[in-house]
Amino acid sequence: MDSTFHPFLNKYLAIWGKSSLQELKELISEDYRAREISGKEIIDFGFNESIEGWEQGFRFVVENGAEWELNKLSIIQLNKREVLAIIFAALVINGERLDNGNLFFQTFRREINNDWKLVRSYIEAGALTDFVLNEWEENIF
Template sequence: MDHTFRQFLDTYLDVWRTSSLSELKDLISIDYKAREITGGEIVDFGYEESIKGWEQSFKFVQENNAQWVLNEISIFPLRVAETLVILSATMVINGMCLETANLFFQTFKKNNIGDWKLVRSYIEAGIPNVNLSLVQS
């Protein structure tokens, strides 16, 4: 794995854990495209909608004194400057972990000035944690 990608991914995860919207905006490509599946419903969205979604999530975390629980499941180099990462994300609120998590398939690409950016996501929302524990074992 490209050592610059590992450094980028660690930064990305730290930014997520600290709910820093201003820093996250810099890590997502303006051309970002995503698809989220929630309860069988498909929603496609881009950069602006993504930022609004992150803003709502980060606000919820801060207002509820919650903590993100992020698990790196797998990393796949796709091309020379493109890497797919599979992550799960849930929250702990008042010491209790939510019963569900979201499963993220996120593609990161190095741009023409050498910076890594999140370019695509496929998200399965509301997955029971017990199902994800089988994947993470």
């Protein structure tokens, strides 16, 4: 795996963790495409809708004094230029982790200038936090 990816992913998660929209925006490709599943609803969206969604999420975090709990579940090299990171994100409010979170399958691409950008996401919204985290730990082999 490219030696620059892990430091990039740590930076990406730190930016996410501090709810910095401006910094996060710089790490998302303008060609970004995503699909989110929430219950039975399927939503496909691109860069602009993504930024709107992050803005709403970050505003909620700030207004509610919440914190992000971000769990790197797996990292898989897809090809020479792309890496898939599986991340589970839950919110913690008043010291209590919420029962539901979102499972992100995020594909990052190393661009021609060697910068990494988020290019694709598949998101399972509303996954049960304890189930996802416990299942993941039990099935690692």
